[in-house]
Amino acid sequence: MNAVLRPVSKARKRRDLAMRASLGLATALALVPLVLVLGYVAKRGLGAWSWHFFSTDPTGSFLGDPGGIKSAILGTILMVALATAISVPVGVGVALYLTEYGKNSWFAKAVRYFVDVMTGVPSIVFGLFVFIVLILSGGVGGYAGWKGSVALSLLMLPVVTRSAEVVLLLVPHTLRESALALGSPRWRMIAKVVLPTALPGLVTGSLLAVARAAGETAPLLFTAAIVNGTSLNLGQRMNSLPVQIFTDVGQAQDRLVARAWGAALTLVVLVLLLTLVARYMSRRSRLT
Amino acid sequence: MKSRQWLAVVPAAGALAVGVAACGGSGSASTASADPGSSASGTVNGAGSTFAAPIYQQWGSDLKKQGITVNYQPVGSGAGVAALANKTADFAGSDPALTSDDKSSIKTPVVQIPMAFGAITVSYNVSGLQKGLKLDGPTIADIFLGKVKKWNDPEIAKQNPGVTLPSSNITVVHRSDESGTTKGFTTFLSDYRAQWKSQIGADKTVKWPTGTGAKGNDGVAAAVKQTSGAVGYVEQAFALQNNFNYADVKNKSGKYIAPTLQTTSAAGDELSIPADLGISSINSQNPAAYPIVSQTFIDVHQDVCTSGMSAGNAKALKAFLNYGLTQGQDVAKQLFYAPLPSPLLSKSKAQIDKIRCNGSAIR
Amino acid sequence: MAASAAAISQSGSLRGSPLSRLPDRALRIVLTALAVAILTLIAFFFIRLYVEARPAFARFGVFGFTFNNDWDVSRNVFGALPLVVGTLITAAVALIIGVPVAIAAALFVTELCPRRARGPLTIMLDLLAAVPSVVYGLWGVFVLIPKLKPAEQWVTDKLHFIPFIGGASVAGPNYFIGGLILAIMILPIVSAITREVMATVPADHKEAALALGATRWEMIRTAILPYSRAGITGAAMLGLGRAIGETIAVTLVIGNAPRIGSHLFDQGYTLAAVIANEFGEAANNPIHRAALIAAGLVLFVLTLLVNAAARVFINRRTALA
Numbered sequence: 001m002n003a004v005l006r007p008v009s010k011a012r013k014r015r016d017l018a019m020r021a022s023l024g025l026a027t028a029l030a031l032v033p034l035v036l037v038l039g040y041v042a043k044r045g046l047g048a049w050s051w052h053f054f055s056t057d058p059t060g061s062f063l064g065d066p067g068g069i070k071s072a073i074l075g076t077i078l079m080v081a082l083a084t085a086i087s088v089p090v091g092v093g094v095a096l097y098l099t100e101y102g103k104n105s106w107f108a109k110a111v112r113y114f115v116d117v118m119t120g121v122p123s124i125v126f127g128l129f130v131f132i133v134l135i136l137s138g139g140v141g142g143y144a145g146w147k148g149s150v151a152l153s154l155l156m157l158p159v160v161t162r163s164a165e166v167v168l169l170l171v172p173h174t175l176r177e178s179a180l181a182l183g184s185p186r187w188r189m190i191a192k193v194v195l196p197t198a199l200p201g202l203v204t205g206s207l208l209a210v211a212r213a214a215g216e217t218a219p220l221l222f223t224a225a226i227v228n229g230t231s232l233n234l235g236q237r238m239n240s241l242p243v244q245i246f247t248d249v250g251q252a253q254d255r256l257v258a259r260a261w262g263a264a265l266t267l268v269v270l271v272l273l274l275t276l277v278a279r280y281m282s283r284r285s286r287l288t
Numbered sequence: 289m290k291s292r293q294w295l296a297v298v299p300a301a302g303a304l305a306v307g308v309a310a311c312g313g314s315g316s317a318s319t320a321s322a323d324p325g326s327s328a329s330g331t332v333n334g335a336g337s338t339f340a341a342p343i344y345q346q347w348g349s350d351l352k353k354q355g356i357t358v359n360y361q362p363v364g365s366g367a368g369v370a371a372l373a374n375k376t377a378d379f380a381g382s383d384p385a386l387t388s389d390d391k392s393s394i395k396t397p398v399v400q401i402p403m404a405f406g407a408i409t410v411s412y413n414v415s416g417l418q419k420g421l422k423l424d425g426p427t428i429a430d431i432f433l434g435k436v437k438k439w440n441d442p443e444i445a446k447q448n449p450g451v452t453l454p455s456s457n458i459t460v461v462h463r464s465d466e467s468g469t470t471k472g473f474t475t476f477l478s479d480y481r482a483q484w485k486s487q488i489g490a491d492k493t494v495k496w497p498t499g500t501g502a503k504g505n506d507g508v509a510a511a512v513k514q515t516s517g518a519v520g521y522v523e524q525a526f527a528l529q530n531n532f533n534y535a536d537v538k539n540k541s542g543k544y545i546a547p548t549l550q551t552t553s554a555a556g557d558e559l560s561i562p563a564d565l566g567i568s569s570i571n572s573q574n575p576a577a578y579p580i581v582s583q584t585f586i587d588v589h590q591d592v593c594t595s596g597m598s599a600g601n602a603k604a605l606k607a608f609l610n611y612g613l614t615q616g617q618d619v620a621k622q623l624f625y626a627p628l629p630s631p632l633l634s635k636s637k638a639q640i641d642k643i644r645c646n647g648s649a650i651r
Numbered sequence: 652m653a654a655s656a657a658a659i660s661q662s663g664s665l666r667g668s669p670l671s672r673l674p675d676r677a678l679r680i681v682l683t684a685l686a687v688a689i690l691t692l693i694a695f696f697f698i699r700l701y702v703e704a705r706p707a708f709a710r711f712g713v714f715g716f717t718f719n720n721d722w723d724v725s726r727n728v729f730g731a732l733p734l735v736v737g738t739l740i741t742a743a744v745a746l747i748i749g750v751p752v753a754i755a756a757a758l759f760v761t762e763l764c765p766r767r768a769r770g771p772l773t774i775m776l777d778l779l780a781a782v783p784s785v786v787y788g789l790w791g792v793f794v795l796i797p798k799l800k801p802a803e804q805w806v807t808d809k810l811h812f813i814p815f816i817g818g819a820s821v822a823g824p825n826y827f828i829g830g831l832i833l834a835i836m837i838l839p840i841v842s843a844i845t846r847e848v849m850a851t852v853p854a855d856h857k858e859a860a861l862a863l864g865a866t867r868w869e870m871i872r873t874a875i876l877p878y879s880r881a882g883i884t885g886a887a888m889l890g891l892g893r894a895i896g897e898t899i900a901v902t903l904v905i906g907n908a909p910r911i912g913s914h915l916f917d918q919g920y921t922l923a924a925v926i927a928n929e930f931g932e933a934a935n936n937p938i939h940r941a942a943l944i945a946a947g948l949v950l951f952v953l954t955l956l957v958n959a960a961a962r963v964f965i966n967r968r969t970a971l972a
């Protein structure tokens with residue numbers, strides 16, 4: 001600290017400038033991959049986009065027209081929708097338990113801890129688990145869209161729960177107390193005061209989880225499998241955008257690789273839109 | 289990356305594209321006519337061999353008009369047999385015949401049906417090196433053992449007098465999944481190099497001493513295409529599709545043979561056929577045959593309905609198999625696979641009639 | 652205040668009759684049941700994975716499975732050392748490249764950049780996390796691998812005297828490319844947490860440094876960095892956890908060779924990638940299947956340890972703040 005007390009010397013100024021510049025440079029460096037990835041995906045992907053690309057299924061034909069990605073888009077939407085329908089109510093419910101009932105009890109702490117642990121589980125391990133429990137042990141058939149949804153919802157659950165808990169804790173206690181003081185029972189207080197106040201935040205957390213799930217490949221590989229045709233029945237195997245890209249990347253043919261880029265652009269646009277909407281919602285939220 | 293790399297890798301893609309488009313057209317044209325049991329409609333889920341995937345996928349798209357949907361997942365022969373065993377697939381595509389281990393893992397009786405033959409090419413991507421590099425079994429083994437490291441190694445040079453060989457490094461590309469193509473290729477190598485046989489062996493997957501692993505014939509093709517100096521083994525349809533240069537390989541009679549439809553068919557001609565049709569066409573005795581030719585099978589449960597198929601889908605499966613052994617054989621030919629020779633073909637057809645649905649014949 | 656609210660709800664609402672408390676009870680029971688269900692699910696998850704992996708541990712021993720250098724599917728021998736090593740090498744490369752950049756970006760955004768640029772910069776850094784893993788893999792295969800190969804070869808030729816890095820013949824897909832992609836993928840999370848930690852540095856500390864005549868950089872060095880060191884360590888460890896578990900992008904660029912590479916630019920394999928590639932065919936071979944699930948378990952234990960350590964570091968700092 002001695003040096004600090006002396007007047008700012010040229011050497012110190014130079015050093016300051018150099019360090020500032022290198023921090024700025026490092027930041028620019030951090031953004032280079034983003035620009036490159038998005039640039040390549042946009043350029044190569046747009047080349048593959050056409051009405052045909054979105055309106056046909058992959059044909060699997062070795063020689064002819066490889067087809068588009070209709071089944072992959074619909075599969076992703078359906079499976080993620082079901083996964084959301086499972087994980088958001090459960091996740092918000094658990095978060096409500098933690099904030100409204102469990103609070104700091106040992107049980108609530110245990111739940112919180114293990115939900116955190118779940119956040120760290122690699123997504124491929126969720127896929128393994130669902131394969132073991134729902135496919136290998138028999139009884140409920142082979143690959144199916146709903147099994148993919150289950151794997152995705154396991155992945156989303158901790159994200160939804162943790163973000164919902166944070167948002168619910170932000171709801172001012174005074175609001176809760178005034179509702180109770182007015183004679184409202186606890187369930188009405190939760191339904192009419194806590195949830196509406198926290199709604200934008202809950203939506204943000206859920207949308208971020210949805211965005212994460214939509215881009216996941218690993219949990220779907222051994223659960224929903226790879227098919228070409230469109231299926232709107234979650235009881236059958238289903239295609240999805242990430243799995244379609246994963247299969248097409250390993251192909252030697254340029255037209256399949258082109259399809260991978262086109263599908264990647266579709267997926268990126270989808271995920272980025274969800275992320276941006278989520279951010280917009282969180283800005284509009286009155287809580288922070 | 290934009291254009292230079294791609295252009296360098298696929299110098300004559302146009303020529304093949306024309307050929308492929310032409311035969312694709314004729315393939316679908318020849319298949320418009322329906323097949324005896326044509327009223328069948330349903331969904332058939334298959335998985336396995338990437339070696340034979342082009343045929344099954346083409347057959348599938350041919351049958352679509354008849355209301356039969358074939359979902360074929362090219363995941364490798366090993367995964368195909370596994371999928372058949374745990375009933376996530378109705379049929380498995382497998383290049384090697386089922387071993388006794390395979391059969392015991394499947395538990396219920398299986399019907400094994402030979403479908404076609406294909407050549408496993410030794411394809412390379414080396415600038416300045418044309419098609420038809422001459423290689424014998426021991427040399428190929430040494431390349432895949434990592435002992436021959438450069439393209440101008442004396443071992444390669446002495447078989448190719450007059451060819452200017454570049455001094456670039458060899459990058460080996462092999463399969464990372466359990467593959468019938470690998471089994472065929474390593475069986476070939478084991479026959480020629482004692483060190484390969486003792487150290488590595490012949491199987492659907494082996495412990496490769498060197499190289500990059502890729503999934504499926506398509507994955508190996510993609511890796512070869514993207515890597516200059518690469519060498520890999522892929523079924524001929526994949527090599528032609530990507531316009532690869534591939535080697536003439538020395539066969540048992542000491543002749544260097546290029547893989548063609550004729551030399552591939554020749555390997556299927558003089559086979560001994562065991563009772564379960566578990567043939568192997570690697571290292572054929574026929575002096576006109578290309579040495580690395582593999583057969584490919586479709587395996588199904590003998591009783592498909594007790595193994596989870598509905599009667600309707602069982603009918604569709606049978607129609608699919610029938611199609612494959614009739615018009616499908618010509619389609620295979622257009623994809624550069626050799627059709628079954630007639631004695632084997634009739635035995636294959638007889639296998640289809642062994643398939644049952646809940647104990648009774650499918651009609 | 653919370654206590655008084657609880658008291659009111661305990662004694663029932665003012666107009667409360669036993670009947671109107673019924674929904675209250677039901678809600679409480681349902682929510683508690685959900686929480687219990689989650690814990691049960693997680694417990695079931697571990698137990699099931701462990702039971703399925705046991706044949707592999709029983710055959711090779713936990714130690715033997717993890718540290719034997721022999722992954723040979725055809726002989727049914729499964730020693731995961733090549734995978735563990737691959738996982739650690741790629742994760743280490745990711746940390747060495749990713750963490751300094753992430754910290755620098757966090758410093759720049761919180762301390763140096765103009766206030767108006769802060770929002771957009773933050774969003775852009777966060778968007779790096781929104782790009783799906785498989786898209787990074789696609790980009791890696793078709794752009795990074797071919798573009799970087801000459802540069803990698805140049806580096807290894809110039810540094811030929813350094814073991815493990817120098818004198819190599821660069822393979823297309825390799826450990827370094829895997830690590831580089833992971834570095835990009837962990838950058839946003841490390842940077843975001845570092846930013847949060849830095850936001851907890853008391854303004855007095857910073858102002859005091861500046862008041863004493865420190866330049867901006869000296870303020871960062873003397874006030875911010877020492878204060879947030881633990882938090883930054885935690886952020887790096889969370890990044891490490893992410894890097895260890897990442898599957899798809901790495902699978903596409905690692906080279907899928909189950910042996911320990913002889914240098915940084917050699918092909919390898921990681922635990923997660925092996926599961927993604929081999930599980931389909933292993934489903935029916937009990938010992939192979941058990942080995943892959945065991946690999947999943949090893950992976951999981953690794954991430955668990957790393958994440959737990961990260962939490963200790965981060966909590967220690969936020970508890971002080």
